[in-house]
Amino acid sequence: MRRSLGLILPILLLVGWEIAAIVIDNPFILPPLETVIPVLLHPFEDILGTGSLFYNAFVSLTRVGFGFLVAVSIAVPLGIGMGWSRTIDALLDTTIQLLRPIPPLAWGPLAIAWFAIGIYSMGFIIFLGAFFPVLLNTIDGVKSVKRTWVEVAQTLGASERQVLHRVVLPGAAPTIWTGLRVGFGVAWMCVVAAEWLPGTTSGLGYLTLYAYNFGQMNIIIAGMITIGIIGIAFDLFFRSVEDRWFRWRGLER
């Protein structure tokens, strides 16, 4: 029931789009759906010599997966440290708050100079997108573990290591997971910025840029829709895990 409610608006949007396209009658302002849908319906067909939608989506996902995993493997331990230790937090917080507002796109020129053309510079841009949401949520998750839980464990004779493993980590897990979900979403958004770096020759972001160079509005829109669909698919995955494993957060308190 909830799912079908959520579908109403997209369908209305599509209908509204088609009507608006007919009324405006200028495909350069709003291309009619019939120029976009064929592109989406042939995901395995080559587009402007840049490969198929499917291939480019796969390439983009690999890049985002790489940047995201690196971000997680640094941000989660760092976040646990900052959430747990006031000293580490005091040491790093200013720097992180300073770097956080810089849009990943602005790092493009440096990314190319430091990491050269290819997966590493693109991964760096994606890494930056995912890093901060994961880090901040991890810090928040660790900090918001109930003091009483920690104290109970300590009175029962748990070592600091045991408290971290058995109490803090599980207690913070739901918030960390939310961080991963948000982080992946931002990482996926950054794929376009990353693939606009010079020297790139594939990926959904590159495909939209390439189509833009030739003013191919229908391909740009098809690329955007594909990016949206993949984004929602991953969000559903993260949410289903959340529902399954971290339900207790809503029940407790």
Add this chain to the structure above:
Amino acid sequence: MNGMKYLLLGCLAALLLAAACTAPQETGDVAIVYTKGTGPMPTLLATKQIDGYIAWQPFVEVAPVAKIGKVIAYSGALPPDARWENHPCCVLAARTDLMGRNPALVNDLGAVTILATQYITDHPDESAEIVADWLAGKGNFTYGNVTVSSVDVLNRAFPTVKFVNEPTEEWMNGQVEFIYALRELKALTGSLANSSDSESRALLFDTGPYTQAMSMIEAGSFAIPEPEDKPVGVGYLLSDHDASLFVAVKKWQYFNDTYGIALKPQDEKATRPDTVDLLVKGQKVATLKLIPGDAGPQLMQLAATDTAQFAYVGNPPAISAIDKGTPVKILMALNTEGSGVVVTTDSPATDWDSFVKWAKERSAAGKPIRMAAPGKGSIQDVMLRYALEESGLSVQEVQA
């Protein structure tokens, strides 16, 4: 009510009078919009945000094919009279450290480029098809309601581009002219800001590789380059102006069999191969990484950071980079001409003179026409500015 009408009429008369006084028919303004490349131009034209544009091929042909505009002049015919005939356009540039370290490699790439240019001259139709394949996988372009084959667009565009390599005196002088134009735009701040013409030429050019390449072609034997530690980067533009590179790679078998030198793609099935081997007498002697760029400045940035050692690029970006101290030299031409001016279909202009008349009328009416150019200081920008000023129109940049 009537009073209001007279007041409005009075205002209108005053405005017309003011317009007539400040902008007599012999002069006028044209507004220029920079669109960071050619991609948005058809859309801007079709949505009436601009009245016309100047672009490189094949984007000139896009307008008539998509029925949103008409071509009023190709770049070689722009005023002043004969000033832009055979105007320089794309060039082959190389980093000086590579030229010092491995001259044979530079000469070999020069030779392949020259041979490919000869092939283009002899086989224009096939070459246009190769470019359509490289740029669009021979697929279709969709502009608004019109879908056209990229092969058709390239076939129309190709005859308006002149593919030549020789760094002639005329061509070098043409480049020096661009230095003047870029100085006027305050785009040169380094070594070329105040250089004399002969100093400029010494800074810009090294025609040695062209001469060497020509004598190797004549002798029918090509030098074996020193081995390089890593693949050599070759930046290029996704434009038919760089057709010689595309033809060299796609027809590698022909060049290998006929001349004993070729650029063989490692993945022969790829539409736009990104790794090619330089073959001399069938032996692989170097590996090149082909790096496509959207615009020249980006490619020169890659050359500055030593990511690309060669660049197939427009001459203003190369000039600007040399001015800023990037260690590159221009080796030879890739093409001359190959740009054009487009206006909307409902414009009264049919050629440059009627375009100027239209622009002056619009300026006098207080609604100067808006023209798009790919970027400030680009070849197209420079030519349009010269041509407009020559025709008594002054250029106003649209600020946003």
